[in-house]
Amino acid sequence: MLDITEVVRRSGVPASTLRYYEEKGLILSTGRRGLKRIFAPRVLDQLALIALGRAAGFTLDEIGEMFDDGGEPSIDRHALSAKADALDDTIRKLSAMRDGLRHAAKCPAPSHLECGQFRRLMNIASARMKVEKKRGVQEK
Amino acid sequence: MLDITEVVRRSGVPASTLRYYEEKGLILSTGRRGLKRIFAPRVLDQLALIALGRAAGFTLDEIGEMFDDGGEPSIDRHALSAKADALDDTIRKLSAMRDGLRHAAKCPAPSHLECGQFRRLMNIASARMKVEKKRGVQEK
DNA sequence: GTGCAACTTGAAGCTGGCTTGAGGTCAAGG
DNA sequence: CCTTGACCTCAAGCCAGCTTCAAGTTGCAC
Incomplete structure (x- = not known):
């Protein structure tokens, strides 16, 4: 105890x-x-x-909800899979974002706005904003 | 206008x-x-x-801070790289988590607590908690 | 038996990024 | 000229996940 x-x-x-x-x-x-x-x-x-x-x-x-009445874990394996899938989704988005950032960091265009790839990235991000209700990723 | x-x-x-x-x-x-x-x-x-x-x-x-006085973007390329690195870090952690979840979802152990890999994952997560001050990932 | 540090409670506060509400103003249509 | 309704402002509220605060108990060392 x-x-x-x-x-x-x-x-x-x-x-x-x-x-x-x-x-x-x-x-x-x-x-x-x-x-x-x-x-x-x-x-x-x-x-x-x-x-x-x-x-x-x-x-x-x-x-x-992952604990039963006795306090023992009893995790729905479906929930785990679903969460894994959701993580996969997040990972894909973050990867795209990372690649875009990396490109922008070394892109020779005088302003980022003149870089096609950067604009594409911006458009993806703002299109997502229009569609998604609430989803966030914080990185401190 | x-x-x-x-x-x-x-x-x-x-x-x-x-x-x-x-x-x-x-x-x-x-x-x-x-x-x-x-x-x-x-x-x-x-x-x-x-x-x-x-x-x-x-x-x-x-x-x-990414906009200059005139409202034009002027993004520090170092900041972009740094953020890309931070994203990489997050992606790595989330990937480990996803793999662990996926394993747990199909692990034959009667309770997740009896699964070595699951316990390892738990320990990683709680060790991170001890060290990190604030870091969060939200999904949905 | 007394001091006091460490615990307790319940409520309120904090962070970030907005949204919501009450009450006010204004341009345009009828 | 008057109504309508979309905009305005400012303040407060919301969410999750805690932390902090004031005030109240307590076990334990002396």
Whole structure:
């Protein structure tokens, strides 16, 4: 049994986040010592799985559905495939974008606007904007 | 010269967004007809460029720095390369994630937790979480 | 038994990129 | 001249995923 401090130390997840996850029903504390939450060691796996899900682009709500009533992971393999496909899609778009950026970086045209490839890229991006409702990729 | 309705129609960007961009200094209206904003046709290129930048993961502030005082694009080629590299990095991570998901989807282990590859993936994801301050990928 | 650091709670705040709403103004059509 | 309705402004709201804050408890060391 681990107290919250120990979970923070071993998972790297801040206490505030642990409380938030518990409130959301993603993890469960098994009791208290005084006020302090006590967690079963299993929570470390659950947190790793949450991290994985987040990295793969699942929302917390979606991740919540990946645990059964007992807190054991029971992941729909279809959902995994679907997410893999979605990732593939994202990857393709980002690759096109990367190639365009790379071209623009070394393109000899005086202004990027005079570069055909750059204009094509712009048009793709703005056409996507017209069609897509909401989709974002952040890179910090 | 285009009024805002025309810009909306031709760019697909909502009027509220145009006003927001103008407020942020990303685009400039060249005057008014009554109350209505009037834009130079150039704004369509600017909007396409903004869409491109957004799709490539630039923030609006970063995109703002890509226009010179006159509103002409003057993009630092180094910044483009750097962004391309960042995209590459993201693409690599997403690819690893996709492969892991795909494996998990067809892995015969009774629980994903018993699958070595899945656990490795989980560990990578949670290790990243410990190290990284803020990085996100949204899909859908 | 007392101090105090570390925990607790609930609510509010933050970031980015917009959207929405209330209330106001104006040009054009009838 | 008057209505209509598309635009305007400014402020507030929304989303996810947290973080931060103020105020309240607590276990443990002394």
